[in-house]
Amino acid sequence: MGLRRENFKMVGKLGVITLGMFGFGYALVPIYNAICEMTGINVLALAEREVPGQRAALPANTQVDRTRSITVEFDVNTRGPWHFKPAVRSLQVHPGELTTVVYEFQNIQDRTMAAQAIPSYAPKQSAAHFNKLECFCFTQYTLKAGEKKEWPVAFVIDPRLPKDVTTITLSYTFFEVGGKVPAAPQDVAVHTLPVAQPADPV
Template sequence: MTENRKLLGKLIVIATVMFGFAYALNPFYRQICEALGLNVLTQKDGVVAYDKNTQVDTSRTVTIEFDGNAQGPWRFRPTQASMTVHPGELNTVMYEVVNTQKRAMNAQAIPSYAPQNATPYFMKVECFCFQQQTLKASEARQMPVVFYIDPKLPREVKTITLSYTFFEIGGGLVKSAAVQ
């Protein structure tokens, strides 16, 4: 019985030391990161200072024009005609689609860019065009495109047009199980 109590005492001491070490590790880690300049959020005059995103080229702007075309029984359009962006800056535009049919339909959007030499510099982070869309009968939906323009875009490119063609896939009725 006394051996069990000794073992329990040792385990309590070990657990207490481990807790103390873990508790002290957080401020120690913060000081190391601050000294090395890693992942630092420092307070200056009561304001939290964040490192500036150096990937954004604020010295120039590019106008992005948006276009939507529908092949089939859809209403499809961007919610805004254009926006002015800085290369490297994250932006979002919404496209709206309405299924005008009394049946569910599968569809896909295919993008195109003008001028064509801008295509490799138009970087989409999130897009409805990445996957097939299923819309219920008479369903309306707003779908985002989150993108940025690579700062390596040639300086002579001042305007890029992003155009989507939205079309039905399969042409038949969608099974009711997929709609529900």
């Protein structure tokens, strides 16, 4: 009789301990969230929260200089029987801003060709500040007769670009590999701020 009573007591204690552990584990979630919100430790979880109907705001790119805009013009030189053009002729971009433009190409010959593009810039000092992250000019391509391609160019203009440069012209010359490589075009217009002329003395 005494042994059975001791067993009941032990079972009761174990039941209380089990309930206590369950309650403690259940309470850990709101306690953890409260501590994280007060201390700001769980930054990732806070950033992933979304308001219904809205996406969580992403941190701004502090490298973008929004105080100035650069006009980027896209030019092509077609030296062969093919179609080659940019999807847009110009864009307004901020220095430090990642921008992508697409170029369209079609081999209109009745034979396969291997080709590559070479870039040039105007004004010349802009070349050092025009950073291409992705460009079809990095690679040679083999295109079948009549084949069409679309190639992206992803670039960032360095915020250290001189202030007097307000327009950059990016020009591509597409040539067939195996032939004579053409020189970079020299007739690209250069755009800079006009220089004020002194007034004639009265």
